[in-house]
Amino acid sequence: MPYNPALVAPMREEMVRMGARELTTVAEVDATLGDQRGTMLVFVNSVCGCAAGNARPALRLALEHAVKPQQVVTVFAGQDLEATARARQYFAEYQPSSPSMALLRDGEVVHFVHRHMIEGRSPQLVANELVKAFDKHFAVAV
Amino acid sequence: MNGHVFHPGHHELHGVTVVLETGGPVTYLGRFDSQDDRGVHLLNVAIHDPSKGSRDEYIRRSAKFGIQVERQQVTVPAADVVRITPLGEIET
Numbered sequence: 001m002p003y004n005p006a007l008v009a010p011m012r013e014e015m016v017r018m019g020a021r022e023l024t025t026v027a028e029v030d031a032t033l034g035d036q037r038g039t040m041l042v043f044v045n046s047v048c049g050c051a052a053g054n055a056r057p058a059l060r061l062a063l064e065h066a067v068k069p070q071q072v073v074t075v076f077a078g079q080d081l082e083a084t085a086r087a088r089q090y091f092a093e094y095q096p097s098s099p100s101m102a103l104l105r106d107g108e109v110v111h112f113v114h115r116h117m118i119e120g121r122s123p124q125l126v127a128n129e130l131v132k133a134f135d136k137h138f139a140v141a142v
Numbered sequence: 143m144n145g146h147v148f149h150p151g152h153h154e155l156h157g158v159t160v161v162l163e164t165g166g167p168v169t170y171l172g173r174f175d176s177q178d179d180r181g182v183h184l185l186n187v188a189i190h191d192p193s194k195g196s197r198d199e200y201i202r203r204s205a206k207f208g209i210q211v212e213r214q215q216v217t218v219p220a221a222d223v224v225r226i227t228p229l230g231e232i233e234t
Contacts, residue, residue: 050157095208114208115157116229 002079003047012053012076015045018060020072029086032073036107039138041069042087045076046098050119055099058118058126067134069103103133110137155178159209159229160184161201164222169193171201171209171229172216181219182226186211205232 002008020043023029033042043059045051063072075084077098091102097115104110111133116133118126155174162170162182172187188209190200204210209229 093207095210097208112206116205116208119230120155120158120228121230 002081005079008047008076008079011045011056014060015074017054018063018072019103020074023073023075023087024080024083026082026085026086028076029083032071033087033090033104033107036090036104038071038106039069040071040073040104042046042091042102042104043072043074044084044087044096044098044100044102045074045079047078048099050115051099052123052125054123055101055118057123058130059101061123062130062134065131065134067131067139069134069138076139082129101130103137105137155226155228161225161227161232162218162223163225163227163228164218165224166222169197170203170216170218171204174226174228177220179220181217184216184218185214187213187216189213189216201229201232202234204229205229207233 016022023032043055045056062068069137075087077084088096091109091112094102094109094112094114099118101113102109103112113126113130117129153174153176156176157171159176160174162172162184164170169190170184171190172184172188174190175185177183188204189212190197194200199228
């Protein structure tokens with residue numbers, strides 16, 4: 001059962017402040033992921049402590065890097081249930097976990113960050129790994 | 143672990159997804175909750191046994207693609223526990 005929207009509003013706002021676009025409906029998810037081109041990071045948000053203390057701060061740090069996804073979008077697990085379930089269909093080979101991040105390039109998942117790669121790790125450590133993934137998968141060849 | 147305090151007041155592995163190897167053929171993958179005189183309590187658990195093929199390959203695939211949860215909760219007697227490794231430390 002979703003939490004009171006007022007309680008999770010700051011968790012949404014944190015994502016929006018760092019430049020993420022929220023996908024709160026199935027239609028929005030399909031419109032965004034259905035024919036995905038270029039580079040994108042899909043952040044599966046969560047109310048848990050490792051989202052607040054680790055994942056969201058890590059993403060904010062990583063997005064300061066010169067190489068980053070062209071778009072960052074987010075769904076909220078446990079809150080926007082249908083949108084999250086739909087988004088997960090676009091990376092269905094990966095078991096659901098939250099928080100988590102899918103890095104896509106032209107519709108293909110090129111890297112996935114599970115919860116178990118976030119929990120217990122400092123935001124800086126998680127950000128460092130994200131930046132490596134950005135450099136590996138999103139850098140434009142010169 | 144890198145010294146980052148994840149859940150102050152709890153076991154250092156509380157909330158961490160781990161690989162729990164036993165002295166027998168079964169290996170458990172799940173979220174470490176707590177440890178007491180009954181044993182190690184795991185949540186959202188996947189279980190490997192030899193019928194599922196190579197244990198190392200199963201663990202590697204779980205590290206890359208995530209855990210396919212089979213049981214909500216498992217308690218492993220302390221005497222059966224050989225090693226506990228965070229799944230995040232497994233090379234994919």
